[in-house]
Amino acid sequence: MGPVSSGRKARLKVCIVGLNYTPExxxxxxxxxxxARGLSKRGHSVRVVTGYPHYPEWRVRPGYRGLRKTEDCDGVPVSRRRHFVPRRSTAIGRTVLELSFGMQAILSRWGRPDxxxxxxxxxxxxxxxVARASLSPGQSPAIGIWVQDLYSSGVVETNAVGSVGARFVLALESKVLRSADGVSVIHDRFKQVLVESLRVRGDLINVTRNWTHVGSSELTKSNCRSLFGWRDDEFIALHAGNMGAxxxxxxxxxxxxxxxGRGLRVRFVLVGxxxxxxxxxxxxxGLDSVEFVPPLADDMYLAALxxxxxxxVNERPGVKExxxxxxxxSYFMSGNPVVAATEPSGITAQELQSAGAGAVVPAGQPGSLLDxxxxxASNPARAKACGHSGKLFVHLKLSEDLAINELEAWISSLSRIRAGF
Structure with a gap:
């Protein structure tokens, strides 16, 4: 946790602006x-400004037509604004997407939030x-930025832009984050990067871990496998989620x-x-050992896990921070072991090792991944122990109630900072 101060809880008006939202x-x-749902249940007035659902397919979902749409999602009013969606997630396409959404967001009604x-x-x-909020007439709202990914690290690690572009992204991310009243990140490693590379003051950074947002399937393992036609005599190695660069x-x-080539009965399943x-x-x-499964509804997703x-978990070489x-x-909650092909010194490896939930192998080495x-597969006792450790880690560290309580306290502290308390 970061700079969260104590005090009497007050009902706040909160506007959350984010490109991605349910039903993604x-x-x-x-x-x-x-x-949004957690703050609303805790008595705060919450409004969301978001885009049209398009991820991970990179196309707007059926049923979302027109330039704008208003919905009620779990008691939270949601204002959706249409934006550009590139066919491929290139650096230019992503920039145009964010620019088009940002222009729609600043023209939307925020409801005079705290x-x-x-x-x-x-x-x-x-x-x-942030620019619109700072120019708001009268008492401008407090601004908090909730960081899920680091752009400046990403453009370097994926080689998405050249050195000049990387320096520009670093300067932009630093400027934007330092313009906020506070920043919340999802891991201590992110905080370290913000302080050392982006020059954000450490006392303005809150650390709250993301939580598990799914449960676990109540079906037996055998029943789950039968839903997908997986045989009992084959070992299923499954990757779920985005299939990107x-x-x-x-x-x-x-x-x-x-x-x-080795005659192994291992099936690699890619879900998403x-x-x-x-x-x-x-x-x-031509590879019978690979199966592609489209994105699944929650119950089937849990059954697959x-x-x-x-x-x-597989990351391209160089991806670390x-x-x-x-x-x-979600993986930890399933009770199954995890193998991560990633940089051994990176944040993903650190998380898996902290949970004791599986094995880390170097990125880009398929032989090591298969081994x-x-x-x-040949050590079921170890596999069971890793799965148990991952599930225990969820219960001890990744509780949704704990995370929402911490974020609520952080948001309340932002309102007090802007009010001068």
């Missing part, structure tokens, strides 16, 4: 929706919202090809969607 099933959306919470990503839209899932396809899915399907053509034998995969919270999967 993965990524940032479940956390933004969870915060506090505006901006969710980053998107960074560009957050910068526009950051994930580098070509590594998983290569591991599957090695498994066939993303801008790299079509490319991955081409790479996996439960039915698998091991759950996979830009993001903490949100899938980890770790096979090791767990």
């Amino acid at each position: 099933p993965t990524g940032i959306a479940p956390y933004t929706a969870g915060l 506090v505006v919470i901006c969710v980053s990503p998107g960074l560009v839209s957050t910068g526009l919202v 950051k994930q580098g899932l070509e590594n998983v396809i290569s591991a599957a090809r090695l498994a066939v 969607d993303g801008n790299q899915r079509a490319h991955l399907e081409v790479l996996a053509a 439960r039915g698998a034998d091991v759950l996979l 830009m993001a903490l995969p949100s899938k980890l919270t 770790a999967v096979v090791d767990l």
